[in-house]
Amino acid sequence: MSATTALDAIDRKILDALQRNSRLSNADLSKLVGLSPSPCLRRLRRLEKSGCIQGYRTVLNRQAIGLGVTAFARLDVDWTRAKTLREEIRRLPQVVACYVLTGEAGVLLEIVAADLTEYSKFLFNVLYNVSGVKGIQSSVLLDLVKEKELTPLPITGESLPAARTQRSKRHHPTSRSVRVENR
Numbered sequence: 781m782s783a784t785t786a787l788d789a790i791d792r793k794i795l796d797a798l799q800r801n802s803r804l805s806n807a808d809l810s811k812l813v814g815l816s817p818s819p820c821l822r823r824l825r826r827l828e829k830s831g832c833i834q835g836y837r838t839v840l841n842r843q844a845i846g847l848g849v850t851a852f853a854r855l856d857v858d859w860t861r862a863k864t865l866r867e868e869i870r871r872l873p874q875v876v877a878c879y880v881l882t883g884e885a886g887v888l889l890e891i892v893a894a895d896l897t898e899y900s901k902f903l904f905n906v907l908y909n910v911s912g913v914k915g916i917q918s919s920v921l922l923d924l925v926k927e928k929e930l931t932p933l934p935i936t937g938e939s940l941p942a943a944r945t946q947r948s949k950r951h952h953p954t955s956r957s958v959r960v961e962n963r
Contacts, residue, residue, distance in 0.1 A: 787832070790815065794823055795832065796935040802836045839929045847892040849899050850921040855887040855913050862912025869910065874902050896920070 787795075793813040797804060804812070810820035827833045842850065857865065869878045869889070877890040889907075893899035899920075907916060 786830075791823060791827060791832075792935045794820070794827065795933075798833065799933060799935065842892060846894050848895055849893045850924075851891045851893070851899055852919045852921070853889045853891060853903070853907060854917040855889065855907075855910075856915035856917075857886045857912045858914050859912060865910055865912045872906065874906075 790813055794809065797809055797812045806817050806821050806824070809824070810817045813820060815823070824833075842848070865887070866878075869875055869887075874891050874893060875889050876892055879888045880886075881888055891899065891902065893902060903916065903918060907913065
């Protein structure tokens, strides 16, 4: 099942509801989406099996658990020397997200630490020793305006393709050739 083509309106309602509250009971979820509990549970299991739902988790308040600093570090990487960079980054618990980007950005890390002193120690004692790292540009978060863990994906909006529907026999889309010219 392709995640973007096999989702119908009820699947999207289920995904939207669970993004907002993953602790919903099946009975409550079924009421929200307008299904009886058994079909709702079957759909939920199908969405889990297909990979549309990757898992369930608890989002922690970083400040409340003693992680008062969030920083972003852009790594300038020499990819010819970065044979184990991905594995090294995956093993660092302070790194909560790692993105390999196009252009000059290289690698962008989101890092958490108790305070600036701890972040500085991590930066100089650990991050500069990761294979292939030539330089680091670092920024410290001042204010969090929007966070992906707390912001549902636009599941019910028009930004996602609708489920495939069978075309009527009267509708025959024309095929068009596209010519690509090399310049």
